[in-house]
Amino acid sequence: MKFDTFLMVDWSGGNDRGPTPKKDAIWACAARAGQADEPVYLRNRQIAEDWITRFLTDERRAGHRVMAGFDFAFGYPAGFGQTLIGTDDPFAIWDWFEAHVNDGLDSNNRFDLAGEINAMFPGVGPFWFNGLQRDIAHLPRKGLDRRDHGMAEKRMAEVQAKGAFAVWQLAGAGAVGSQVIMGLPMLARLRRRFADELRVWPFESPDAPIAIVEIWPSLIAKAVDATKPATHIKDAHQVLLLARTLSVIPADTLRSLLDVPPNPEGSILGLGQQAMLLQAAIGHPPPLRNDCFAMPRGAHWTPVDSALAHLKQHLSAVTAIETVAIAQAAGRFLAADVTAHRSHPPAPNSAVDGYGFAGPAPEGVNTMPLISGRAAAGQPYPGPIPNGHAIRILTGANLPTGVDTVVLQEDVTATATHIAFHGPLRQGANARKAGEDMTKDQVIMHAQRRLTPADLASITATGVGRVQVHRLLRVGIMSTGDELRDAGQTADAGHIYDANRPMLCAVAAAWGYDVVDLGRAPDDRPVVRTMLTAAAQHCDVIITSGGASAGDEDHMSALLHDTGSLALWRIAMKPGRPLALGLWNDTPVLGLPGNPVAAMVCALIFARPALRILAGGAWQTPQAFTVPAAFSKSKKAGRREYLRARLKDGQATIFASEGSGRVSGLSWATGLVELGDDAQSIGPGDPVRFIPFGSFDI
Ligand code: AMP
Ligand code: MG
Secondary structure (H helix, E strand, C coil): CCCCCEEEECCCCCCCCCCCCCCCCCEEEEEECECCCCCCCEHHHHHHHHHHHHHHHHHHHHCCCCEEECCCCCCCCCHHHHHCCCCCCCHHHHHHHHCCEEEEECCEEEEHHHHHHHHHCCCCCCCCCCCCCCCCCCCCCCCCEEEECCCCCHHHHHHHHHCCCCCCCCCCCCCHHHHHHHHHHHHHHHHHHCCCCCEECCCCCCCEEEEEECCCCCHHHHHHHHHHHCCCCHHHHHHHHHHHHHHHCCHHHHHHHHHCCCHHHHHCCCCHHHHHHHHHHHHHCCCCCCCCCCCCCCCHHHHHHHHHHHHHHHHHCCEEEEEHHHCCCCCEEEECCCCCCCEECCCEEECCCCCEEEECCEEEEEEEEEEEEEEEECECCCCCCCCCCEEEECCCCCCCCCCCCEEEECCCCEEEHHHHEEEEECCCCEEEECCCCCCCCCCCCCCCCCHHHHHHHHHHCCCCEEEEEEECEEEEEEEEEEEEEECCCCCCCCEEECCCHHHHHHHHHHHCCCCEEEEEEECHHEEEEEEHHHHHHHCCCEEEEEECCCCCCCHHHHHHHHHHHCEEECCCCEEECCCEEEEECCCEEEECCCCHHHHHHHHHHHHHHHHHHHHHCCCCCCCEEEECCCEEEEEECCCCEEEEEEEEECCECCCCCCCCCCHHHHHCEEEEECCCCCEEEEECEEEEEEEEEHHHHC
16 A cells, blocks of 8 residues: 655634735645645645645546545544434544534524534533524533533544543634534535545445545654744644655555454544654654653652662653764754864965975074965965975975974065074974864764754864755743742732742753743642643643642642652752652653742752753763862761852852752852761761752853
């Protein structure tokens, strides 16, 4: 089963009358063997249907087999057709809609029709969201007003496709119900027109000249975000990427995607194969394993070093790889070794301004005839220099043939025809050899390195213009807690200001990542769930603060627990308390404690190295310095302590209070003093480990 052409269509429930492309009108894009056409903007359904019909006709005339994907449900939850027309046969349902939908440029009857359908069902519903001003009989405005209509809320496909909307919702952000009603009549007509040639998956075997499949571009949302040029419209890029991706995956793989049990509700192509699709879309690395945060059973309090070792061992890069110009590469993690295209310097040249000749020059006064002309950087001297002669040469100029030594101009007495200087001067003095810095084909930088400004110079010097790097890690930051208010909002004594979010956003930005401010979530599990699902679509990693313990209002740990991937890490450190780690729809979530001091310390100690790995980098331990303590303190064995500290006269002083709510101590400090896991009694002058904030890259 092989297709030549893949046509992907992003359908729309509305119609666009204006001249400029709108983001949610209809877009279509075709691709063949990895090559995508320009996405086509189709202003309204009439134009779209004509265009699609013509496209399919032309492709068939050329003898091509076509897979055409449409982004709306091809069926309704089981039992819908029974009540509507006495059968769940999906094509009979299509034909019914084709006969009953009136689709005009300026208006259509979809809301009235939904009301009429609802009237056939018991109770209220299943369709809802009247998008019109006037009331429509049997069509509730709110989803919660529905009851007893007997229909499942979602098809199996939507249950599996996390974040997909139900077919019953006709309007509102993200709704798809109208697309279905306005799309099925078009499919019914295509079916009739291409009768013998066209088959609809999964109702029929797609092994046909034209296979129609249901798609859901959000399956590759991460790839879309990662590859979309800033100037392109998302829907356009979505159909382009999906068409191109399907056109490159091997025929066997495509066959396995299509291999689902037939069912009258329909299905979504690629469900459950998201990772494979993403990988095909942009060489996306495989997602983390569901058990990547699982600590060995029985561990009661986990030592900091064990926790770090676990992260180091189980995390891997999650960001796609792209090729960028050197000017865009600062701060990125290399995804491949960089090899010198040519030697640096490419040819022997002069390190100084002076006179070049064939060395060495013996002890005593050396006098040489001066060749007329000169060698300068970018203006080489063409001819050879006879032995015993000298030539004027400037810094960076290639050594002319016959020259291997340069005498500094300050050491020379020169006339128009001769130079004189005191020897001795060794052969090769003041000259740079070809390749003395870097040689052609040498690996000059290794994968996982974060490119520094100096690296850009080294890479460029060897003639490399583009490098393979990881896309910037997209880090979402979310706060949780009913007590929180945003900076600048009014708040009463029961509220506290969300201090963690600006802090953690700034930390992630200082680390050079792409920061997504996810706002704050209330202590309300369904809301947190919705926010996590939306965030997981667009973030590579989500950092939350608060709600990470095991209390009644600790929803973050409860939700992650439900995914089966939660590991509640009880780390033997102060400040700290538990860290809640887990995967939400394949996206890692790092749940930090709510206390700002604990949130910050945990971010520096755990999130920093973890994010580095996720971003494509190598594990990194912060640089610490041993300094004398200027304080006294005893601690028990069994946990590590991090104290807010600053250096004064070369000694470490610590903040007056260890209270983890004392956020001002973080501002006071210029780093952390790290006290080991064992019992200690520290007095003034004793050596302690001081880690400046600079070592944490903040
Ligand atoms: P939790 O981990 O949710 O139990 O929160 C622990 C403590 O940190 C509580 O006193 C919270 O009010 C406080 N807290 C939680 N989130 C934040 C935040 N974003 N900014 C400031 N304090 C917070
Ligand atoms: Mg809380």
